[in-house]
Amino acid sequence: MQQNNSHTTDLWRSFIEVDGLHSAELKRRVFSFLAMSGIALVVFSGLLLANFQTYPWLLSITLLGALIAVFINVVIYFSTRQLKYCSIGIALTVLLLSVLLVYTGGKENTALYWIMFYPVVVFTMLGVRFGLLLTALAIGAIAFQLYGPDFGQANYGHVEKSRFLSGFSLVVFFAFISEYFRDKSHQAITNITYNQKQKANTDALTGLPNRRFIDAIFLTKMEKTTAEFLPMAVIMCDIDRFKDVNDNYGHDIGDKALMHIAKLMQNQLRYSDVVARYGGEEFIICLPHASMRQAVQIAEKLRKNIEDHPVNLESGENLALTASFGVAEVHSVVAFYNAVKQADEALYSAKRSGRNRVATL
Ligand SMILES: Nc1nc2c(ncn2[C@@H]2O[C@H](COP(=O)(O)OP(=O)(O)OP(=O)(O)O)[C@@H](O)[C@H]2O)c(=O)[nH]1
Numbered sequence: 001m002q003q004n005n006s007h008t009t010d011l012w013r014s015f016i017e018v019d020g021l022h023s024a025e026l027k028r029r030v031f032s033f034l035a036m037s038g039i040a041l042v043v044f045s046g047l048l049l050a051n052f053q054t055y056p057w058l059l060s061i062t063l064l065g066a067l068i069a070v071f072i073n074v075v076i077y078f079s080t081r082q083l084k085y086c087s088i089g090i091a092l093t094v095l096l097l098s099v100l101l102v103y104t105g106g107k108e109n110t111a112l113y114w115i116m117f118y119p120v121v122v123f124t125m126l127g128v129r130f131g132l133l134l135t136a137l138a139i140g141a142i143a144f145q146l147y148g149p150d151f152g153q154a155n156y157g158h159v160e161k162s163r164f165l166s167g168f169s170l171v172v173f174f175a176f177i178s179e180y181f182r183d184k185s186h187q188a189i190t191n192i193t194y195n196q197k198q199k200a201n202t203d204a205l206t207g208l209p210n211r212r213f214i215d216a217i218f219l220t221k222m223e224k225t226t227a228e229f230l231p232m233a234v235i236m237c238d239i240d241r242f243k244d245v246n247d248n249y250g251h252d253i254g255d256k257a258l259m260h261i262a263k264l265m266q267n268q269l270r271y272s273d274v275v276a277r278y279g280g281e282e283f284i285i286c287l288p289h290a291s292m293r294q295a296v297q298i299a300e301k302l303r304k305n306i307e308d309h310p311v312n313l314e315s316g317e318n319l320a321l322t323a324s325f326g327v328a329e330v331h332s333v334v335a336f337y338n339a340v341k342q343a344d345e346a347l348y349s350a351k352r353s354g355r356n357r358v359a360t361l
Pocket residue numbers: 205238239240241242243244246250251252253254255258279280281351355
């Protein structure tokens with residue numbers, strides 16, 4: 001047995017995807033990674049080729065090492081698609097190169113200019129947490145070289161050092177603000193899209209998924225991940241003589257009865273099972289990896305549970321309800337609606353044979 005809310009939450013988590021938004025975000029990160037790698041490869045090799053005769057040997061080796069490391073990261077990305085680890089690899093390589101550049105001073109002591117773009121790249125590629133971590137590391141390492149003990153590193157002017165650190169900190173600050181609020185608005189849009197999708201696929205009265213959910217979301221998921229579902233059993237359930245409930249007790253009590261039955265059914269099913277309101281007083285239950293025999297047993301359990309649990313009315317009266325069930329098997333995605341039709345025919349044969357029973361064809 002399980003509780004309603006957890007069943008519903010679990011169901012929506014496993015079925016609703018906001019594909020468009022996630023793929024746009026992924027594209028942004030892949031593009032940043034590839035742009036960063038491409039620029040690094042072109043700039044490093046260009047600098048090496050143009051200046052290797054004039055550069056101090058440590059600078060040339062540093063550039064060559066960074067060039068190879070970036071190249072290896074790109075190759076690993078294309079063979080594994082591990083974007084995050086490869087982005088960290090590139091960001092660390094460029095950080096190491098920046099620190100070594102500051103040590104050597106670069107050509108005519110211009111190393112500090114090259115480092116200004118680093119915060120923008122890491123925040124864009126890796127997001128707020130890694131952005132903060134790596135830029136804090138960069139500031140610490142560079143400040144140590146600029147103001148720490150002299151162990152043979154290049155000399156920078158006093159004003160140059162302080163202007164660089166203030167400018168660099170400002171770039172970090174604005175890169176952080178930009179990435180932080182971009183991330184927040186992305187999350188907000190994702191939540192809004194997710195909630196709208198959930199609302200459009202939920203029956204407002206019972207809180208169960210609706211027919212649109214079965215037609216659009218459930219079937220699409222089944223097409224994508226067939227092995228998770230098939231072979232499957234489908235049960236159609238229809239409340240008996242529901243018109244009489246409405247006629248004798250009024251529409252509000254009829255609504256209450258529908259909510260009551262929805263809850264009873266949900267509480268009897270597994271997490272992987274899906275119960276949806278398919279029409280007025282008709283429900284569909286999809287049981288992945290259930291045989292006909294198991295599905296008939298489950299339908300019987302649901303039937304008995306409805307029979308044993310009348311609706312407690314405010315007047316103190318107990319409103320007894322029963323329901324009829326039809327069961328069929330689904331062996332392929334294309335045969336889904338055929339199986340629904342068969343289960344529907346079985347349901348009406350259950351009605352014809354006296355109601356409050358489970359039937360198969
Ligand atoms: N209260 C309420 N009633 C509904 C809702 N949707 C459908 N109904 C009613 O469900 C009843 C269905 O009646 P019928 O199709 O004649 O079937 P039945 O009376 O259940 O008889 P059998 O199915 O043959 O046992 C109709 O009176 C509809 O108005 C709803 O959302 N709320």
